[in-house]
Amino acid sequence: MLTGVFTTLSVSILSFLLGLAIGLPLAFTRAYESKPVQILVDGFEKVFRGVPELVMMLLFYFGIGLYVPNPFKNAFFTATFVLGLRSAANQSQIFRGAIRGIGEEQMVAARSLGLSRLHSIIHVMIPQVFIFSTPGLGSEYALLVKDSSYAFVIGVIDMMAITDWIRKGTGDTVTPYLLAAFLYILLTFPIATWLDTWGSRKKKQLGL
Amino acid sequence: MARHVGEQKEEAVGAVERKMTDTVMECRDLWKTYGKIIAIKDVSLKISEGDIKLIFGPSGSGKSTLLRCLAMLTPPTKGDVFLRGECLTRGSVDLNKARARIGFVFQHIWLFHHLNALGNVELALRHVLKLPKNEAREKAMQALKEVKLEEWAHHYPAQLSGGQQQRVGIARALARNPDIILLDEPTSALDPELTGEVIDTLRDLAKKGTTMLIVSHEMPFAREVADEMIFFDEGAIVETGPPEQFFTNPISERAKKFMARLIKRTRRE
Numbered sequence: 001m002l003t004g005v006f007t008t009l010s011v012s013i014l015s016f017l018l019g020l021a022i023g024l025p026l027a028f029t030r031a032y033e034s035k036p037v038q039i040l041v042d043g044f045e046k047v048f049r050g051v052p053e054l055v056m057m058l059l060f061y062f063g064i065g066l067y068v069p070n071p072f073k074n075a076f077f078t079a080t081f082v083l084g085l086r087s088a089a090n091q092s093q094i095f096r097g098a099i100r101g102i103g104e105e106q107m108v109a110a111r112s113l114g115l116s117r118l119h120s121i122i123h124v125m126i127p128q129v130f131i132f133s134t135p136g137l138g139s140e141y142a143l144l145v146k147d148s149s150y151a152f153v154i155g156v157i158d159m160m161a162i163t164d165w166i167r168k169g170t171g172d173t174v175t176p177y178l179l180a181a182f183l184y185i186l187l188t189f190p191i192a193t194w195l196d197t198w199g200s201r202k203k204k205q206l207g208l
Numbered sequence: 209m210a211r212h213v214g215e216q217k218e219e220a221v222g223a224v225e226r227k228m229t230d231t232v233m234e235c236r237d238l239w240k241t242y243g244k245i246i247a248i249k250d251v252s253l254k255i256s257e258g259d260i261k262l263i264f265g266p267s268g269s270g271k272s273t274l275l276r277c278l279a280m281l282t283p284p285t286k287g288d289v290f291l292r293g294e295c296l297t298r299g300s301v302d303l304n305k306a307r308a309r310i311g312f313v314f315q316h317i318w319l320f321h322h323l324n325a326l327g328n329v330e331l332a333l334r335h336v337l338k339l340p341k342n343e344a345r346e347k348a349m350q351a352l353k354e355v356k357l358e359e360w361a362h363h364y365p366a367q368l369s370g371g372q373q374q375r376v377g378i379a380r381a382l383a384r385n386p387d388i389i390l391l392d393e394p395t396s397a398l399d400p401e402l403t404g405e406v407i408d409t410l411r412d413l414a415k416k417g418t419t420m421l422i423v424s425h426e427m428p429f430a431r432e433v434a435d436e437m438i439f440f441d442e443g444a445i446v447e448t449g450p451p452e453q454f455f456t457n458p459i460s461e462r463a464k465k466f467m468a469r470l471i472k473r474t475r476r477e
Contacts, residue, residue: 105316105318111307112314113307113380114309
């Protein structure tokens with residue numbers, strides 16, 4: 001069971017980080033770039049927010065994996081990849097809301113000092129974007145932990161897969177699922193709540 | 209008669225001085241339009257080393273837009289801006305480098321909420337001038353000292369009063385030793401009892417010979433420090449002259465009316 005917990009956590013955290021690495025630039029692209037680029041980003045977000053992750057995983061693993069087996073026939077990779085892109089689309093929305101909430105003023109003040117746009121984003125916008133995004137990021141992480149359970153369908157040995165083995169082995173259809181439910185709660189809420197509390201405390205301190 | 213001669217003499221001395229000093233910032237035939245709305249209409253002005261010029265006029269007349277165009281925070285529609293003779297509006301000028309030499313103080317202060325006072329002042333020193341950490345810190349502390357806030361260096365903007373925040377804003381603008389500081393109504397968003405400390409800070413800067421272009425309606429302050437006052441209305445310069453001209457006998461009818469209203473308001477306060 002412990003290896004299952006470890007796999008579930010790995011898929012969730014890696015896809016969260018992938019989502020962060022892609023979602024943050026996407027959010028700033030939508031906020032500051034030209035119309036055609038914005039439309040492209042919007043299209044990406046619509047696809048990954050609209051199509052169920054189970055469909056995406058199956059499509060990449062069995063469909064695209066048939067033609068590009070490396071790396072898509074690696075179930076762990078494909079699960080993380082699909083969840084990561086879905087998360088990027090979600091996180092981009094979360095960050096965009098934060099950018100809007102912060103407003104143009106901080107950017108203008110940064111540019112007035114002679115900072116380039118990139119430096120302004122890195123030193124002035126991003127730290128504040130994170131503070132504004134914490135409740136959303138917390139629920140996004142919880143969502144990823146839960147949705148990582150789809151990965152067992154394409155053969156990732158995560159918590160879900162091991163739960164299923166135990167059920168098959170013992171014939172008990174209640175205890176393994178209750179145990180899994182309990183473990184999923186244990187993996188989601190402490191981190192989500194911690195993020196939320198940190199964000200609120202920071203907001204209060206900075207008067208935001 | 210004697211007074212007349214004296215004035216002439218003063219003017220002559222002024223002319224010699226002006227010839228010797230450099231023009232720090234200049235704009236020629238500057239226009240800014242938003243669709244059909246004209247915000248700035250054919251404005252030309254020149255600020256020399258050590259000059260303090262004060263722009264005033266009714267709200268919505270385009271004073272803030274003019275300042276933003278001069279700092280190239282908003283690109284002008286037509287006309288040119290020069291910083292020490294270098295044209296900022298044509299060719300491929302590195303505007304970030306130009307802005308690094310122009311200090312800007314905002315009406316609504318706009319400090320960086322997530323950084324303490326020191327962090328606010330330090331940011332440009334670190335990431336624009338690329339000074340090493342220690343040197344940046346030292347310079348930032350020096351700037352905070354100039355606005356008498358060194359003890360507040362580690363407080364966040366939310367923990368400071370409005371007047372203190374604006375003084376940090378001034379320190380942030382002056383830490384890089386810019387060629388000129390543009391101030392957009394630095395006291396008008398503050399409670400009346402907090403304007404004094406900001407005015408005192410500006411007075412200190414004036415004494416040190418800082419080149420400044422200030423939008424303000426603090427009339428006693430203007431009279432005291434301004435070399436020249438510029439009355440601005442409907443996007444254009446209506447009248448220019450020494451403070452005394454405006455306080456005793458403005459030439460244009462519009463300036464006359466505006467001054468009368470301002471002086472009445474100041475008396476009430």
